[in-house]
Ligand SMILES: Nc1ncnc2c1ncn2[C@@H]1O[C@H](COP(=O)(O)OP(=O)(O)O)[C@@H](O)[C@H]1O
């Protein structure tokens with residue numbers, strides 16, 4: 001269970017390097033101004049809640065989610081349950097921030113608590129409790145393990161994260177945790193929302209901002225999990241890197257003197273640009289250049305593209 005095929009590693013080296021550098025820039029820029037920090041945290045809480053709930057089937061839009069969180073408004077035509085899902089997720093995020101600190105160590109109690117918040121007032125009988133029966137995941141290429149094995153598997157997973165026997169970096173560790181957790185599927189319901197919270201305990205403990213899996217990527221996310229079930233972490237790792245980078249960029253943009261990101265369409269239409277949209281989009285999707293996706297568009301900087309091209313030419317000449 002704890003063997004990991006790391007043949008993906010070479011293809012991710014530049015991406016990991018870039019994320020580590022960005023984190024270093026952010027660390028040097030800390031502490032961020034209190035007001036900026038507060039705004040970013042609030043925006044992330046809304047996005048995180050919207051995206052995670054939406055992946056799970058909640059029909060509130062980003063704007064509606066924001067209104068429920070910020071103004072306590074009830075949205076006409078939406079069920080009480082959907083409102084609870086928003087409120088609960090916000091409480092779970094608050095809880096997560098409250099327990100995270102420099103020497104934090106992942107423990108099952110915290111994961112159960114997160115799950116307890118996620119399902120509170122909705123599925124009270126399951127909230128904060130491991131399942132005691134079988135489950136199936138629709139569309140999945142496997143059946144989760146027998147309920148009797150769940151407590152031990154969760155303990156082993158946590159030990160794996162804490163001891164890190166393979167020497168994985170933080171993003172790999174959060175990715176493997178994410179996958180193994182939903183593979184175990186410890187709860188009758190709420191596994192996805194809980195793991196998208198809990199994986200951030202690992203990232204945030206290491207000083208990364210919380211990463212958000214986007215609703216727009218739902219299909220890719222499910223495919224990535226099926227690949228991971230077959231031992232291939234490539235796709236899931238790419239999604240995780242993109243999620244981490246997106247949050248890093250949000251924080252970095254709050255630092256003074258940062259280069260501004262523009263849509264690829266905008267960049268390639270600038271005078272003196274000789275590369276095309278297709279090519280740059282491909283590099284962005286593959287994680288080869290510093291870029292992030294917002295809605296349907298990819299954003300990057302001219303410098304990121306030019307650095308990449310220059311680097312390639314240099315490699316060719318060697
Ligand atoms: N093929 C798969 N293999 C492993 N895990 C999967 C697969 N498909 C979906 N999942 C995970 O299961 C979650 C759904 O489980 P569920 O208990 O209903 O959680 P939630 O209610 O929070 O959505 C998804 O969000 C995803 O994390």
Ligand SMILES: [Mg+2]
Pocket residue numbers: 056189190191
């Ligand atoms: Mg569910």
